[in-house]
Amino acid sequence: MQRIHKDNYVPKYKSGKWSWDSEKDCLNFQPHNDLENARERYITTNGVKFLRTIDQEEELIYRQEFMRPPSSFAADVVSISDIRDLVLYVMPDEFLSYKFIDFLHQPQVEELIHSLIIYFEYYLRMVEFVMIRRDEISGQMAQMQSEQTNDMKCTLSVYLSQYRMLVARNYCEILQDQDNMAKFYHLNMIVKLSDTTGDKHFHEKFLAVLVQIIWICMYRRAYFVIEMEMNRLFRSEHFLPAHDKYPVFSATERSFLYGRNNKNVNYRSQESPLVQELKLVPAEDLPILWIGKRKYRGNDIRIAEMELEYIVPGTQLCLIDIAHGILGHPKYLYNTLLQLDWPSVRYSNFSEEFDPYHIIRQPNLQIPKLDELKMRKMSEKYDQFYDLLHVFDPCSHFHICKWLRRKATIKLYRSGRLLTNVVSRCEKELASKSTGPRFDQIVSNYIADMSKKRKDDGKVDADTISYAGSAYSRKSGIYHR
Template sequence: MADDDDEEGFGGAYEDGHWIWDENIEQLAFISDLPPVAVETIQIPTKAPTGTVEFRDDVDLIEQIRFRRRYQRKIKPGQAEIITVQDVKDIALFTAPVNIMSPILINMLHLPTTERFIRALILYCAYYLQVADEMTRRILELDTKVRTPVCELVENEFRDNLGDLRLLVAKEYSTMLIGGADTKKFHHMGSQKKRRSLSDKDARLFETLLRMCVQIVWLALGRKSFNQIELEMNRMFKSEIFNSVEHTLKTDYISKMAKEERAVLLGHCVRHDKKLNTRSPLMNEVFCHRQIDYRIMGLGVIKFPQMTPRLDYMYQAIVGDEENLCNMGVVLGIIGMPRGGFDTMLRPIPVASETAKSKASVSTNIMSSQGSKSSTSMRKGANAKQLYPHIYLPKHEEHEIYFPPSFPDNPEHIRLCSETQRRRWQNRLQKLLHPQAAGR
């Protein structure tokens, strides 16, 4: 028989062989002496605007010298002097307005998943602009030419290529949505997905990230067709209904497209559901019922035993070494091109034969710059010279898709981003947000 002290304390007392429960007696409480686990919290100091955001593109010479001395990526001995994705990100971060900058945005831009996402966006937008120009030319030729069955085959190839490139963007975007891999600490419900959803914070982070990616893609494609890039990227991520850029510009460009042009540029995975059930075109591409090579969904993350020339082209574009892109015939805008052909702000340096032409067009540029702000943004980069060759994706294999006996689970080697550059931009942001503390 245990002592009375041991028999009490379980919510009652032992009398005459029976337990008598008393609600006034406290229950057992297990108290841990371990310190509480620190929960990482990422705060945005100011609410970033979700409307029109203008980046600086008229950096003076003094600012360029400061950027080259303090923030430009330093080339180490033995490294190729070529343009990398990090160089383009540095220009975008340097010219971004302070009110959209935040430590979480800088950290997210320096993740391997985000870098694959940006490279996939550059590849898609470059091919999209190329196909859009080709389709415009083909539609204009309908006045004098007759469509043949060959036209359908060529346009179907354009449509399938755009769909596969959208899948490259969608697979990285899906990783960000679910907080997978290295993006889990940026999830709106925490890394364990057990907190209350911070939907407002998540929406503002997404808006600033999307606007930053638009600027990065525009810089990587030689500063041309800004509004066309912005409209297409917002359509992909938000659908036609919630495309805020289209609501602002009111271009009505989709309804102005010809039927053949719309079928190629938008694809056949577009769904027009009710607003509450609307999914973005990127997610529609993932769940679309069409023949898709499943290996596209794991490029750069999982090693596959067999790779077709088409898959290898996409693989090199999103995770390959930048110094080998030109040698392998992979086009990714100005990424991989020699650094000596561009100035500090990644503008092409004109050669001697082009100097006379540029002087002759000075007066025209001055007159065009006196227009309204909206028309200036619509023309931004419209007349830029084509700095990179056209993209020619290898065709699909004629035989059926290879299915291995088991799904491969060997991870691919992940290319890390520059930690040095990330710290530089974090320090610069702290100086801009707290100038008094930085001056001490």
């Protein structure tokens, strides 16, 4: 059953408050027309204010000008591009520079965001496990930990370190100053001068955007846990900003969450946790560094599972029954700000037996088998000679310039430019006397659209072209095949 697409220009997110109207004896919704002084208008990330909520006019502008078009690949499900576009719309004006927007649309940055989403999906589960375990082993009804419990916690900690390796590998690809990353390097290769101040501000902006992307992808929960861990990964613990809402972990909990390679030394010689993960990689974990680059050939089930989880696109995670936040969820379950719409969830009739998007089922940790780490050391691996090709749609110069004109576009619409809806668009099309595009242009646009959705490099068979031609002939009044 195909779902009917709703109008893309109708507001879905309503910002306001409900009150009781005693005269009409009913509830009355009062929208926030001016949110400048509204409570919780902004959210502060690393000292920078991002918009937390928007009014209906800002929503219409975003949906009409900046949202991912319906003709793009997998437009009906949530992807990394949707979350990135939303963060670009709510970020401060001083963040909008050509270099920074171009950097966020690079394939290496998208792979880093993908690995961070996978890491934080399991990191938040581990933090929840630590909090529950903390309550179980304390108080009057404290439970005793067995040797099997310690082995399980050790295995889970190693698993979390493996996801941290993927993040470290993708981050080092950005730092290596190779391929298309060379133009973003802060060292001028001609005069050999380093732009330390500019690189520091660039790094601060990038971390703030990463926190926002991960927070939105994780259902907007555990914000301070995400912010603290993101700063720890890229800065080290010496440079964590002080905040009273950051969680405090004991030494045992820190060793469980931060892994076996975490070491704190003097801040002058301190390395970030991402670099520490790559300096001491066990022999059985070396194939992890090739995940997404070459096809794994071996009998280690753990690495095969990580490879499947990494190479499957976020829009198709329901096919392997894995949840990475809101990636791959249908858009009709969310509003414009990618917040879950619970009435739509109830109408979808999800249950524990039918829950392809892990919305009803709570996040869970699969208990590892006993002695699984010892069994992994005995696994066999073979030469990897199958390269994996990552399909990536580059960002055009026009798209970057559109984001640079964000402030001017919003000001233009607020000054009186018409925000078109479905009625005004239909009236405009009916009043138009244009004959439309030519037949060859219709066929070429159709082939380009189908090749983009099927990812087949523009190869469309002759039957598709003949079918498109016959459909155009029937529309023109000429019935032939």
